[in-house]
Amino acid sequence: MNAATSAVNEPILAARGLVKRFGRVTALGGADLELYPGEVLAVIGDNGAGKSSLIKCLSGAMVPDEGSIELDGAAVTFRRPQDARAAGIETVYQTLAVAPALDIATNIYLGRERRKPGLLGSVFRIVDQSGMRRDAKQALDDLGIGTLQDITQAVETLSGGQRQAVAVARAAAFGSKVVILDEPTAALGVKESGQVLQLIRDLRDRGLPVILISHNMPHVFEVADRIHIQRLGRRAAVVTPASHSMSDAVAIMTGAAVA
Amino acid sequence: MTDSIAAPPGDAASLHRSSGGPLERIQHTLHRYPTLSPALVLVLSCLVFAWASDGKFQQPFNLGIMLQQTAVLAVLAVGQTLIILTAGVDLSVGTAMLLTHMVVAKMAADHGVPGVLALALGMVVGLLLGAFHGGIVTKIGLPPFIVTLGTFYIYNSLGLRYGEAQTISKEAIGEDSLLLWTSKRVTWGEFNITAGVLVAIVLYIAFGFVLAKTAWGRHVYATGDDREAARLAGIDVTRVLISVYMVAGFIYAVGAWVQIGRAESASMNAATDINLQTITAVVIGGTSLFGGRGRLTGTLIGALIVTTFTQGLKLSGVDAYWQNFAIGSLILVAVALDQWIRKVAK
Structure with missing residues (x-):
């Protein structure tokens, strides 16, 4: 081939x-x-x-x-x-490059947070937390790992395979x-x-x-x-x-x- | 495959069904709500002192005094929290504030600079000091502990030299000056606080919001949690660190303002314990010295605990020498607790 x-x-x-x-x-x-x-x-x-x-x-x-x-x-x-x-080009590093104390959704959007529309986002720079959580869940679902249900739990509470899945989901999403x-x-x-x-x-x-x-x-x-x-x-x-x-x-x- | 990836043995999904014994359950609860333990300590100590002081502790007058005593500490502890969240520490926070407040007060006293301008100048001084710390930490790579240990002495020396080791009175500053606005009283019957207390409260609301709701706040946590991971995730960690030290510098100036109002004068001999007290407040408040985890609410509670212990023991008639013993013991317990809680992550 x-x-x-x-x-x-x-x-x-x-x-x-x-x-x-x-x-x-x-x-x-x-x-x-x-x-x-x-x-x-x-x-x-x-x-x-x-x-x-x-x-x-x-x-x-x-x-x-x-x-x-x-x-x-x-x-x-x-x-x-x-x-x-x-x-x-997205890279999943051996060290996974996840912040252990932060939750799954925050990690998936780390470094490219989305802001809320309108003044709240542009002037007060508030991040669109609910939107990012929803889409992070979607990204996990797309890879068939939606069973990682609580998107707000800290990455450090996950097993090694689950952390890898989060890192891969982040790469796949972007x-x-x-x-x-x-x-x-x-x-x-x-x-x-x-x-x-x-x-x-x-x-x-x-x-x-x-x-x-x-x-x-x-x-x-x-x-x-x-x-x-x-x-x-x-x-x-x-x-x-x-x-x-x-x-x-x-x-x-x-x-x-x-x- | 997908089912199994979510549920290997002992994984997170089962955390919330609280597997394991009661001790493990407590550990997980504290891990999820880090301000719970300091809040309990504060409530318990208030109850104990209310009982032990024959009712003097809970007098509205005393509660107001305690808030006034906490204001400067609480303000500076905001900057200390941000720096400790990045896994750093600022040993110079007190002398940096004192140097700033000497500059501000002398500008008003010796050169007749209006309060607004003197305060703005103080902000510039604070920002420069912060930028200096951040620059050395990020560009030269010295540990924050060493950098601020050095500047602790330097600022003390500069402040004494510049202020000629004198106290600047409120008359010299100008009683109507904006600089003394923080000494204005807000009264509800017996209970009275100063405008400085309100400044502290506003600062907590503002930075609590910034830490929780903005990308910058998340980057501060991520940088302290795992700097390399943050960098690889596309965060400019050098910029984050320098901005954190500069924000802390801005807070030196806010602290200077509140301090001038609290003492109604300016002197390098004021607030001598404040350097270490800010670290105490942050640590008791449940923020990890290893960075990446902690809440500003915890710091506020920690600062209140410091004052509660000091004032509570005094009102209860306990020998003053035991005050530091109590605070010291609390630090050891708080840090041991933090270590234990972190083991959730293994």
Whole structure:
């Protein structure tokens, strides 16, 4: 499917020749990446292969020294996470980036609160709490996690999987083009991981392409359409679960084999 | 899959059905309503002092006096609450207020500056001090504790030097000056308060509203709760922090105004305990020193508790040395309680 998709479609998100250096350490040495519409692209790689740097460049958390990023065929520059977000790229960080003491609805709208219409909003700057709660509930319902009923409960009272679900719902609610998930199952048990993998499939089925960064090979092979293997700051290969086995992928990742 | 994600064992949905023992239920209730415990302490201590003071405590006259005694503390504690919500602390709040009030009073006394202008100048001084704190905390990255420990000494020194260690009387300030408006009395029979008390009340309403209803308020909480998470959520945390310190600076000037009215004079030797008392009020009021959780209502209750203990023990004929013992014990209990409540989050 890989060849067919790439031949027909243009990538929705593409990175070309990204370079990022930290002093004398080169984190990215000309890294490329392509994400096509409607797919789950997994990014795997050993520690220090530049996965995080690559993702941070795509999400605006890091500015590459060289190289270009294209979204929908147009060149884009992200100086801050807000820039990427404004362009329709939402990222769920490994740390989830939720404020534990704040409630679910406040977290979903954190950093982009909506104000009430009219003078109350423009002069007194009152946030539209009831509207945001209603829409946050809707966003959770859309992902089939509406059973997280009390939208006003603090995120810290939720289980790990539920927190992940809140973070994913936030990304899905605002990510119009791409959702990036960084190690979403790393802190979860078997059952909760399964639920998050299902959320990823749901996102793709709703037409949102997903980039999934993970160390967990079984999870990657379970949901990914294509697998980008990062090695020594560059893309070593792109494989599919159909064409390669897990041990093949690990061999490429560690340099024991070439694609 | 969707059913199970909402209900893994021991999850939130079951919280409200209050699983676990009575102790756990109390823990969850206090977690959800953080001002409950300080409110109970205030009510209980009022009842105890009403009984122990042979009825002197609940006299309308005494209640009015207590509100007047609380006003300056309560005003400054608003700024302290905002800073502690961001996981910082302001040790200089008292001396910054005193320095500001010396500037304001001397402008009126020595240079004949009208009250409105002197007060506006005080606001500028306060904002500059706040911006200075916020700038060092965010740009140089020094811990707020250290920054304000340093400025605590600096402001005290500057205030003494500038004021030449003298007391500026109300005659020198000008009895009709706006600066002394906060000493005006509002009377209902025996019960009387000053306009300074009203200023404090207005401040609580205004900032209670801002914290609860505006995006800025939410960003203050989020920044203190988890700074990195707030940044990744698109909040400009540097701006939030600097704005919080500047708001605290503005409040120094409001505090200076209320202090001039309370003392009907200006002196660097006034309100010596106020630095730590503001922190006491905030902590007893249920705001976490780790940031991100707390309510302004709690701080107001905390400030009232400080005055209630001080005045209540005095009226009950308890040796004055025990006042600080009682306040100190209350701080330890409040912080231990906060730690325990936070364990809900594991």
